Amino acid sequence: MATAARTGPAATAASAAPEGTQVPETTEASEVTEAPENTEASELTEAPEVTATEIRRHELADFLRSRRERITPEQVGLVRGRRRRTPGLRREEVAQLSAVGVTWYTWLEQARDIQVSPQVLDALARALLLDRSERSHLFSLAGAIDPAPGTDCPSITPALRALLRQLEPIPACVQNSRYDVLAHNRTYGRLLCELDAVAPEDRNIMLLAYTNEQWRSTVMDIEEVTRFLTAKFRAAMAEHLAEPSWKALLKRLETASPEFRQTWARHEVVSSGGRSKIFRNAHVGLLRVETSDLWLGPSAGPRLVTYVPRDEETRERLQRLQALVLADED
Known part of the structure; x- marks a missing residue:
């Protein structure tokens, strides 16, 4: 009896396969397992986040x-050599x-x-x-600290000095990240002490706050202020631990002031920012001001510091202070 010819995919595969190759029987439709929905979504993995x-x-x-x-x-x-590419x-x-x-x-x-x-x-x-x-x-x-960084203080240009003058009678100065006073206007020079009488290498806010008696007597709540200053100084020094100038300043402060040593041992840290301050100036009396920092470069670098009056009485007294300075110059 003649065998009925097979048709369909199985027959095609059998005819195309080399001799001796076993071709599997066609799977019935009822035996086919449906693929789960959302196969692509279940097999996808999220790419690792780049840190x-x-x-x-x-x-x-x-x-x-x-x-x-x-x-x-x-x-x-x-x-160079001849074959350099x-x-x-x-x-x-x-x-x-x-x-x-x-x-x-x-x-x-x-x-x-x-x-x-x-x-x-x-x-x-x-x-x-x-x-x-x-x-x-x-x-x-x-992510490393430079052991031999360049100076972080900008050149005090004529334009910057002109800006300091034009801010009068608002006291203003330029400080670097180590709190050295690089330049100041006349009013600032009489705000906390007779700054022009201080040697340039000693015009450092940390040194003045801990060792200059005139400065300390002018600042109200001096203990709170020095504690806050020290916390800011420690935070700033974290990026300059290997720098000789910072280490020298720290050693000088520790040698000169037992109060600094005690405060430094607290290991307190605070970020820079504006702050209300009250001064009792020897020439014009009580002054209420708000400090403000204007960065002249990277945030860890030099900045313009201003002392803006908080009330009209302080503004008038700062004008009197400026007039006293101008009178002394005549």
């Missing part, structure tokens, strides 16, 4: 690569100039998760001929 640390590593890698590629061998005393320096040349391993430096440009010491960053900055801004950016990306 700030990873972003900084990649930024650091890109920054190093860009600085390396802009320097010619001749700039660092190397011979790499723009700028090779990785091994940077490693050699920085006295670090080639593999380690390669990992750094590949954004690997490796630790970089301030000393190595310093060597890289020198090898790559980084300027002040680039060096600061390098240490910031690496």
Whole structure:
């Protein structure tokens, strides 16, 4: 008897398969298991969130690569050679100039998760001929403290001095992050003490607040004020722990003032910000002011500090103080 010819997909597969290949029987429709709904959604996994640390590593890698590629061998005393195709320096040349391993430096440009010491960053900055801004950016990306930072005080330009004068009779000065007074107007010079009689190297708010008797007698609630100042100073110093000038100031304060040593031992920290203050000025009497900081650069750097009168009586007394200063100059 003749066998009925099979039709359908199974027959097609059987005819197409090589001889000796077993083709599975067609699955009946009733045996087919339906795929669960939302299969795609259930199988998808969320991409891992990129952390700030990873972003900084990649930024650091890109920054190093860009600085390396802009320097010619001749700039660092190397011979170019005839077959050089790499723009700028090779990785091994940077490693050699920085006295670090080639593999380690390669990992750094590949954004690997490796630790970089301030000393190595310093060597890289020198090898790559980084300027002040680039060096600061390098240490910031690496999350490290620069052991040899440049000065954070700006140049006191004629325009800045003119601004200080035009703010009269509002007392105003320019301070750096270490609380050194870099410049001031006439009214500020008589606000808390005879500031012009103080040596320039001693015109530091921390030193004056703890060691200058005229300053201390002018400030109402001096203990509260010095405690607040010390907490701000500790917070600011966290970014300058390796800097000799900061360490020297800290040592000087500890040596000169038992009160500072006691307050420093509290380990209190507070951020910078405006604050109401009351002064008893030796020339014009009680002054109620509100301090305000205008940053002239990065928030950890120099700032313009003003003492705005809180009432009309204080405003009039500041005008009298300015007049006294002008009279003394005549």
